[in-house]
Amino acid sequence: MxxxxxxxxxxxxxxxxxxxxxxxxxxxxxxxxxxxxxxxxxxxxxxxxxxxxxxxxxxxxxxxxxxxxxxxxxxxxxxxxxxxxxxxxxxxxxxxxxxxxxxxxxxxxxxxxxxxxxxxxxxxxxxxxxxKEDLYRESINKFKRKALNQITDLESFDELIEPARLAPSPSQPWYFTGDTNIIHICYKNTNSLLSIMAQGLNKIEERLKKIEIGIAACHLWLGALHFDRKIEFIQKNNENIKIPLNFSYVISAKIQ
Ligand SMILES: Cc1cc2nc3c(=O)[nH]c(=O)nc-3n(C[C@H](O)[C@H](O)[C@H](O)COP(=O)(O)O)c2cc1C
Missing domain, CATH: 3.40.109.10 (NADH Oxidase)
Incomplete structure (x- = not known):
């Protein structure tokens, strides 16, 4: 394939x-x-x-x-x-x-x-x-997804973050931040009151969010290959990365 x-x-x-x-x-x-x-x-x-x-x-x-x-x-x-x-x-x-x-x-x-x-x-x-139903959506407008400006503060990677934005997900927990040659991917933490009330549920949600970041990373990767950009996934020390409050860092993509 x-x-x-x-x-x-x-x-x-x-x-x-x-x-x-x-x-x-x-x-x-x-x-x-x-x-x-x-x-x-x-x-x-x-x-x-x-x-x-x-x-x-x-x-x-x-x-x-x-x-x-x-x-x-x-x-x-x-x-x-x-x-x-x-x-x-x-x-x-x-x-x-x-x-x-x-x-x-x-x-x-x-x-x-x-x-x-x-x-x-x-x-x-x-x-x-x-x-036993239509396999495809007729257009991008039929995807129920957050807008690009709700999931990133980056301006130079729209063509790579757009496919990631369309990734399947029950909660679209992701945020993409970084610099001119790197994209850091993080996910929104579960509300702390909720997490105290439903610890078991929270654990499953946490697992799903980490899986969902992998799904979005796959779409980002396919976008990079499509646009002939070199992409390498790396793990940074998250203390040195600026990510929004209440988000957890997962992985970075170095782009050339
Ligand atoms: C990790 C993960 C778990 C999911 N679990 C369920 C599920 O248990 N039941 C379900 O009907 N859909 C599930 N979905 C599908 C999402 O609800 C679906 O991707 C989302 O509503 C967006 O719709 P789309 O995939 O048609 O674009 C899951 C998706 C992901 C990525």
Whole structure:
């Protein structure tokens, strides 16, 4: 799959919540498996396992009933959630570019058998299957997203932050700041009163936000490749970075 196809898909993709339950043919499933093997990580040293599983293999609060799911597992290391967001967003775009619908699922889990079948930690599930609704949005105006000036104070990177702005997300928690050759990405902290009241919920939200930053970083990366800009993701010491109050720093992208 060419990066250019993934880039073009950013501007029309949408989450698919209605599926046709007929089977996807073996060839297509094996192409999806090949594609999973080629996903590019943010941190190559982090071990990951990404499996295609069926409806029976997924339990919990299933908000989207689909014939297939992707279940993602990872070694627990610095940046592992963001790494998985970055990787799985490539498969979300691949699905959309190839006539298959998908939707990230923050709440369900694979069955205990699947979770204990690996030494890696379960991270997240993505539903997929043949779509039973329009696969694409007609135009960018149909995306419900914050405006660019609500998510960045940078003026020189509009063409890279625009694809990140359109990234799928339940909460659009991101903010992009930095300088003429670097973009720092951070996310909005959960309201402190809320976090005292609902600690368990807050923990899940925190995990999802780190995954969402990886998803936005994937769109930023595809934008950079499209515009022939050199991009390198780095981790800065966050004490030296100026980010807005009540935001947490995650990662920076050096751009040339
Ligand atoms: C990490 C993550 C978790 C999500 N979890 C759910 C979910 O549990 N149920 C659901 O219906 N959609 C879920 N979504 C999809 C978002 O609601 C969706 O991306 C957002 O509303 C924007 O719509 P779009 O993807 O159609 O552009 C999730 C998306 C992300 C990125």
């Amino acid at each position: 060419e990066h250019i196809d993934l880039y073009n898909t950013i501007f029309k993709r949408k989450s698919i919540r209605k599926y046709d339950f007929s089977v996807i043919d073996e060839n297509t499933l094996s192409e999806i498996s090949d594609q999973i093997g080629k996903l590019e990580p943010l941190y190559p040293e982090i071990k990951t396992e990404i499996k295609i599983v069926s409806k029976q293999d997924v339990k919990g609060i299933i908000q989207v009933d689909a014939p297939y799911y992707i279940a993602a597992f990872s070694e627990v290391k610095e940046g592992y959630l963001t790494n998985m967001g970055f990787m799985l967003q490539q498969i979300d775009l691949y699905f959309s570019a190839n006539g298959i619908g998908s939707c990230w699922q923050g709440w369900p889990k694979p069955t205990k058998e699947l979770r204990t079948d690996t030494s890696l930690e379960f991270i997240i599930v993505q539903a997929f299957g043949l779509p």
